[in-house]
Amino acid sequence: MEPRKPYDIDSLTDVALRVFAERGYDGASMDDVARAAGITKASIYHHVSGKEALLERGLGRALDALFAILDEPAAREGRAIERLRHIVERVADTTLSLLPELTVLTRVHGHSKSEREAVDRRRAFDRLVTEIIVRAQRDGDVRQDLDPRLVARLIFGMSNSVVEWYRAGSLTREAIAHAIVAVAFEGMTPR
Amino acid sequence: MEPRKPYDIDSLTDVALRVFAERGYDGASMDDVARAAGITKASIYHHVSGKEALLERGLGRALDALFAILDEPAAREGRAIERLRHIVERVADTTLSLLPELTVLTRVHGHSKSEREAVDRRRAFDRLVTEIIVRAQRDGDVRQDLDPRLVARLIFGMSNSVVEWYRAGSLTREAIAHAIVAVAFEGMTPR
DNA sequence: GCGCGCCCCTACCGAGCGGTCGGGCGGGGA
DNA sequence: TCCCCGCCCGACCGCTCGGTAGGGGCGCGC
Numbered sequence: 075m076e077p078r079k080p081y082d083i084d085s086l087t088d089v090a091l092r093v094f095a096e097r098g099y100d101g102a103s104m105d106d107v108a109r110a111a112g113i114t115k116a117s118i119y120h121h122v123s124g125k126e127a128l129l130e131r132g133l134g135r136a137l138d139a140l141f142a143i144l145d146e147p148a149a150r151e152g153r154a155i156e157r158l159r160h161i162v163e164r165v166a167d168t169t170l171s172l173l174p175e176l177t178v179l180t181r182v183h184g185h186s187k188s189e190r191e192a193v194d195r196r197r198a199f200d201r202l203v204t205e206i207i208v209r210a211q212r213d214g215d216v217r218q219d220l221d222p223r224l225v226a227r228l229i230f231g232m233s234n235s236v237v238e239w240y241r242a243g244s245l246t247r248e249a250i251a252h253a254i255v256a257v258a259f260e261g262m263t264p265r
Numbered sequence: 266m267e268p269r270k271p272y273d274i275d276s277l278t279d280v281a282l283r284v285f286a287e288r289g290y291d292g293a294s295m296d297d298v299a300r301a302a303g304i305t306k307a308s309i310y311h312h313v314s315g316k317e318a319l320l321e322r323g324l325g326r327a328l329d330a331l332f333a334i335l336d337e338p339a340a341r342e343g344r345a346i347e348r349l350r351h352i353v354e355r356v357a358d359t360t361l362s363l364l365p366e367l368t369v370l371t372r373v374h375g376h377s378k379s380e381r382e383a384v385d386r387r388r389a390f391d392r393l394v395t396e397i398i399v400r401a402q403r404d405g406d407v408r409q410d411l412d413p414r415l416v417a418r419l420i421f422g423m424s425n426s427v428v429e430w431y432r433a434g435s436l437t438r439e440a441i442a443h444a445i446v447a448v449a450f451e452g453m454t455p456r
Numbered sequence: 457g458c459g460c461g462c463c464c465c466t467a468c469c470g471a472g473c474g475g476t477c478g479g480g481c482g483g484g485g486a
Numbered sequence: 487t488c489c490c491c492g493c494c495c496g497a498c499c500g501c502t503c504g505g506t507a508g509g510g511g512c513g514c515g516c
Contacts, residue, residue, distance in 0.1 A: 080464090081463085096374075098376075100292040103502075103504080104505080105503085115505085116467090117463070117465070119505065119506075120462085120463060124504070124505070155454070183287075183289065214455070216453050216454060217451075217453060217454065217455050220444050220447060220453060221436065221444065224436060224440075224441065225453055227430050228445060229448075230426070231424075231425065231426020231427075232419045232423045232426070233422075234426065235418060235421070235423070235426070236422075238422070245412065249415075256408070256411060257411070257449065257452065258453060259452045259453060259454050260451075260454065261448065261449060262398075262407050262420070262450060263407060263408065263450050264407070264408050264409075272493085294472075294474080295473080295475080305495060305496080306474085306475085307476080307477085307494075307495065307497090310474095310476075311492085311494070312493090315474075316474065316475090
C-alpha cells in the first residue's frame with residue numbers, strides 16, 4: 075500500500091462528483107464521499123467549506139466546458155447550420171468526457187443558491203444556441219414548422235440523456251456523438 | 266372554506282408525486298408532502314405504509330401507462346416504422362398528460378427495491394421498442410449506420426427531456442409531440 | 457533535532473429525517 | 487341518545503444528516 079498523495083479541492087471534487095452522479099446530490103451523504111475518498115468526513119472539511127461547495131465546483135466545471143465550446147472558431151464562424159452541427163457534436167463529446175460533471179449538472183433543479191445560478195447559466199447557454207437555430211431557420215437550413223426553443227431543448231435532451239445510460243466500453247464516444255448529430259439533423263430514417 | 270373530501274391512497278399519491286417531481290424524491294420530506302396535502306405527516310401514515318409506497322405507486326402508474334401503449338392496435342400491427350411512429354407520439358402524449366408520474370420515473374436510479382424494479386420494467390420497455398427499431402432497420406426504413414439500442418435511447422432521451430422544461434401554456438401538447446416525432450424521424454433539417 | 461504546520465483522526469453537536477403512538481372529534485346507524 | 491369508526495392530530499422515537507472541536511503524527515525547513 076503506497077501512500078496516497080494528499081487531497082486538494084480539485085481531487086476531492088473528482089471523488090464527490092462520482093458519488094453525486096451515482097447516488098444523486100441529495101441522496102449522497104458526506105460520509106459517502108469520505109468513504110469513496112478513503113478518509114473521514116471531518117477530513118473533507120479541512121479542504122472544502124461544505125457539501126454545497128463541492129457541488130458548486132462541479133457545476134462550474136461543467137458550465138465552463140459548455141461555454142468554452144461556444145468560443146471555438148467553428149462555433150463562431152460560418153453558416154449557422156454548420157456552427158450548430160459543430161456545437162452539438164462538441165457538446166456530446168464534452169458530455170462523454172466530463173460525464174460526472176455533466177451528470178450532476180443535468181440533474182440540478184435550483185433548490186439552493188448555487189443550483190439556481192447553475193440553472194441560470196445553463197439557460198443562458200441554451201438561449202445562445204437557440205439564436206443560432208433561429209439564424210439557421212432564416213437561412214432555410216432548419217424546418218420552419220418547428221419552434222426553435224423547442225428544437226434546442228429536444229437536441230440537448232437527447233445529448234443529456236447520455237449521462238443516464240453511458241457506461242465505458244460498449245460504444246465508442248465517436249459513434250455516440252455521430253449518432254446524436256445524425257438523428258438531430260437528418261433523423262433516423264434514410265434520406 | 267368548504268370541507269375537503271377525505272384523502273385516499275390515490276389522491277395522496279397525486280399530491281406526493283407533485284412534491285417528488287418538484288423537490289426530487291430524496292429531497293422531499295414527508296412533511297413536505299403533508300404540507301402540500303394540508304394535513305399532518307402522521308395522517309399520511311393512516312393511508313399509506315410509508316414514503317416508498319407513495320413512490321412505488323407513482324412509478325407503477327407511469328410504467329402501466331407506457332406498457333399500455335404497446336398494446337394499442339397501431340403499436341402492434343402494420344409496418345415496423347409506422348408502429349414506431351405511433352409509439353413515439355403516444356409516449357410523448359403520455360409524458361405530457363402524466364407529467365408528475367413520468368418525471369419521477371425518469372429520475373429514478375435504482376437505489377431501493379421499488380426503484381430497481383421500476384428501472385427493470387423501464388429497461389424491458391426500451392428493449393421491446395428496440396426490437397421494433399431492428400425490424401424497421403431490416404425493412405430499410407431506419408438508417409443502417411445507427412445502433413438500434415442507441416437510437417431507442419436517444420429518442421426516449423428526447424421525449425423524457427419534456428419533464429425538465431414543460432410548463433403548461435406556452436406550447437400545445439400536440440405541437441410538442443409533433444416536434445419530437447419530426448426530429449426523431451426526419452431530423453431538424455428540411456428534406 | 458526540533459518545532460511548526462499540513463493532513464487527517466475520534467468524538468461529538470443540533471437539526472431534521474421517516475415513522476409511531478395514543479387520543480380527539482364528528483357524523484351515521486341502532 | 488349513544489357508540490363506533492374513519493380521519494386526523496400533537497408529541498415523540500431512534501437515527502442519520504451536515505458540520506465542528508480539538509488533538510495526533512509526520513515530514514520539512516532551520
